[in-house]
Amino acid sequence: MAGAGGAYVPRHTPHDSELRRRVEPVAPRKTPPRRISVTRKPTAPQLTAFHAFLERHLLTISGVLLLIGVAGWSVALYNQIYGSGLIGGDPGSVRTETPLGGAAVAKSDVSFSAYIRTATDAATFAPSSPPPTITGSLGGGEAASTIVAREWSLFEPQRTAEVRVPAKPAPPKAAAPVRTAALEPTVPQSLAPAIAPPAIVSPRVPANVEAKTSLVDFETAPFPYRGMLPGSDRPFLADGRAGARGHVNFRGRMFLESKTFSDDRVLLHIPQGFDPSRPAVMVVFFHGHGATLARDVRDRQRLPEQISAAGLNAVLVAPQFAVDAADSSAGKFWEENGFKRFLDEASKKLAGLYGDQRSATTFANMPIVLVAYSGGFGPTLSVLARGGANQRIRGLVLLDALYAGIDEFADWIADHRSTFFISSYTPHTAHHNADLERALADRSVSYSSELRRNRLPGMVAFLPAGDVSHRDFVTHAWADYPVEDILLRMNDTVARIDTSTPVATAAAGRN
Numbered sequence: 330m331a332g333a334g335g336a337y338v339p340r341h342t343p344h345d346s347e348l349r350r351r352v353e354p355v356a357p358r359k360t361p362p363r364r365i366s367v368t369r370k371p372t373a374p375q376l377t378a379f380h381a382f383l384e385r386h387l388l389t390i391s392g393v394l395l396l397i398g399v400a401g402w403s404v405a406l407y408n409q410i411y412g413s414g415l416i417g418g419d420p421g422s423v424r425t426e427t428p429l430g431g432a433a434v435a436k437s438d439v440s441f442s443a444y445i446r447t448a449t450d451a452a453t454f455a456p457s458s459p460p461p462t463i464t465g466s467l468g469g470g471e472a473a474s475t476i477v478a479r480e481w482s483l484f485e486p487q488r489t490a491e492v493r494v495p496a497k498p499a500p501p502k503a504a505a506p507v508r509t510a511a512l513e514p515t516v517p518q519s520l521a522p523a524i525a526p527p528a529i530v531s532p533r534v535p536a537n538v539e540a541k542t543s544l545v546d547f548e549t550a551p552f553p554y555r556g557m558l559p560g561s562d563r564p565f566l567a568d569g570r571a572g573a574r575g576h577v578n579f580r581g582r583m584f585l586e587s588k589t590f591s592d593d594r595v596l597l598h599i600p601q602g603f604d605p606s607r608p609a610v611m612v613v614f615f616h617g618h619g620a621t622l623a624r625d626v627r628d629r630q631r632l633p634e635q636i637s638a639a640g641l642n643a644v645l646v647a648p649q650f651a652v653d654a655a656d657s658s659a660g661k662f663w664e665e666n667g668f669k670r671f672l673d674e675a676s677k678k679l680a681g682l683y684g685d686q687r688s689a690t691t692f693a694n695m696p697i698v699l700v701a702y703s704g705g706f707g708p709t710l711s712v713l714a715r716g717g718a719n720q721r722i723r724g725l726v727l728l729d730a731l732y733a734g735i736d737e738f739a740d741w742i743a744d745h746r747s748t749f750f751i752s753s754y755t756p757h758t759a760h761h762n763a764d765l766e767r768a769l770a771d772r773s774v775s776y777s778s779e780l781r782r783n784r785l786p787g788m789v790a791f792l793p794a795g796d797v798s799h800r801d802f803v804t805h806a807w808a809d810y811p812v813e814d815i816l817l818r819m820n821d822t823v824a825r826i827d828t829s830t831p832v833a834t835a836a837a838g839r840n
Contacts, residue, residue, distance in 0.1 A: 540601040542633045544622060545678050549671040550593040551650050551660030551708065553586065559663045559711070566590070578656045589654045595675070596622040597682055598633035598645035602826035605688040609642040610723070610823050611675075611695045612812065617703025617730070618655040622647060630702075630803035632812060639816035642824040644692070646675050650708060657707030668716030672697075697721045698819075700812055702728040702803050710734045713741045724785060726815060727752040729794070729802045731761040739768035742789060746774075749785040751815070753792040753806045755799050762791050780807070780814075783821040 558565050566574040566586050575585040584590070603609070616626050626632050626647050636645045648671070651658055661667045676692035699722055701709040706727065713719065714737065722745070731738070731752055742750050754762050769776055769789065776789035792807040808814045816823070 538601070540599065540633075540637055541682050542596070542598045542627070543682055544594045545597055545682070546593050547595045547648070547671065547674055547678070548593070549661060549667070549674045550595055550648050551658075551662050551671075552590040552592060554590065554658075554660035554663075556661070556664060565658070565660075576656070576658065578654075578658075580655065582655070584651065584654050584656055589651050589656065590658070590660070592649045592652050594622060594649050595678070596626055596632070596645065596647040596649075597675075597679060598636055599679065599683055600637040600643065600826060603642060603644065603683070604824070604827070605683065605685075605691040607642050607824035608822065609644070609691070609695055610816070610819065611692070611697050612636060612643055612645050612816070613697055613699050614645065614647040614812075615699070615701040615705030615708050616647065616650065617705050618651075618657070619653055621653055622649050631810070632803070635810045635813040636816070638810065639813045640826050641816050641820060642826055643816055644679060644695075646672075646679070650705075655704070657704040659708040659711040662708050662711045662716065665715050666717035668712045669718045672718055672721070695721075696723040698724040698726065698815065700726040700728065700815075701730045703730050703799065704732075706730040706732050706734065710737055713737065719745065722748060724749040724751070724815070726750075726811075727754075728806055728811065729753065729755050729758055729799055731758050731765060733761075735761065735764045735768055738765060739772060739774075742769060743772040743774050747787055749788045749790075751780070751788075751790050751792065753794050753802075753811065755794055755797060755802070757799060759793065766791060780818060782818050785815075785818055786822075 554565055556565060557563065566576055568574060573585050573587065575583045576590065577583050612632075614626065614632055616622070616630075620626065632645055632647060636643050650656075650660065662671070673693060676689050676695075677686075679692045680686050680689035697718070699709065699712065709725075709727075709730070710733075713725075719741075725741075725748065731754060738750075742748075752762055752765065766776060774789060776791060778791055778793075780790055780792065781788055794802070794806045797805050803812070804810055
């Protein structure tokens with residue numbers, strides 16, 4: 330109600346004391362029941378039995394585990410040391426390194442007091458690249474003197490690697506059973522009483538389990554040579570520029586001994602699966618002008634790969650002649666029986682590379698196919714005239730190499746009717762091959778322009794190669810990879826390599 334001043338005066342209700350003392354009952358709050366998980370522990374008897382077992386046998390278990398660990402580490406350590414060549418192993422074995430990236434190989438058999446140098450080579454020339462200018466330096470600008478490689482330390486561990494796999498697939502080979510036929514006698518029957526028969530290699534000698542390619546020093550290598558020029562009274566080397574010893578070639582150019590005629594290395598190759606107890610053949614290759622063994626014979630012309638790709642029981646021997654020079658000098662092969670002495674040393678070095686000295690006699694009696702490319706005709710003429718090993722030569726192959734010696738080649742072919750002779754040529758040497766054909770006709774020797782398969786002995790063939798580049802002739806002649814093709818045509822007299830083991834052949838993947 331309003332008072333006298335206009336203010337609002339609330340009306341109060343009477344005070345109820347009972348209302349203040351009255352309390353409303355409140356229902357109790359219910360709490361949800363708790364769930365308690367219980368993990369059951371193992372019963373006392375099980376836990377006690379396991380602990381008791383451990384307590385009783387803890388010492389025995391620890392001892393067994395310790396012995397097993399010690400034995401395992403001991404076997405691993407022994408295998409590591411044994412494989413490094415520091416202890417045990419075959420002292421005659423040679424481990425080699427694959428020619429990848431121009432690197433050469435490890436040491437040869439120390440029992441011959443010889444070793445293998447690292448080949449320091451220029452870049453590999455592709456077949457399509459232009460030929461290098463014949464100068465005193467390598468095609469890549471590297472001085473020819475650097476070809477003589479640095480020697481490996483005798484204490485450096487030997488290294489192993491597989492031979493590089495070529496890029497071109499091998500021609501298809503039949504899966505028929507391996508055929509093996511005996512070779513012709515390595516010695517004529519008339520000489521049999523005077524020469525002891527070759528020793529039989531023990532069948533316990535295992536086949537070669539990996540391919541081996543090595544550059545090896547030879548005492549009987551063509552160079553260095555300090556003898557006389559054949560048919561002359563003057564020495565091969567004379568004082569050159571600044572008193573250095575050198576040789577003047579047919580073009581009047583001086584080549585110094587230190588750069589051109591001091592490399593005594595020989596390229597050796599034994600393919601994977603080679604077996605000295607079975608019929609085999611030795612391919613001896615004479616390179617041409619402007620060549621080195623590693624850069625050209627091994628990497629560009631692929632001679633080791635061609636040998637391996639054939640799949641036959643064959644080995645390769647390729648000596649170094651003039652280093653990267655336009656020269657066809659034969660060096661020690663000018664000497665009487667110089668080639669025979671070279672082959673005798675090659676048999677020992679091949680046995681060392683193979684890893685068993687018992688095979689040396691087999692290599693010493695192995696028939697030979699002599700392959701000469703380009704300027705290799707010069708040493709070939711010397712070998713045929715006075716080499717002392719004609720009874721071992723089963724075939725002669727000239728790869729665009731008939732530049733001279735028409736009558737000498739004709740006489741040798743006529744006197745060795747059981748051997749085969751093949752000359753493949755470019756238009757540049759076609760007229761020399763025509764001259765040799767006429768010379769053979771005068772000697773009543775028949776010839777053809779085709780190759781027979783499996784019947785090479787006694788065959789004479791002239792094979793024009795058309796527009797093939799002379800530089801590429803060792804890989805592209807009448808056929809791609811002609812050395813491989815020759816070996817494939819000899820499979821009636823040379824055993825096939827056993828490829829039943831899981832080993833990659835050298836032809837798989839070659840360009």
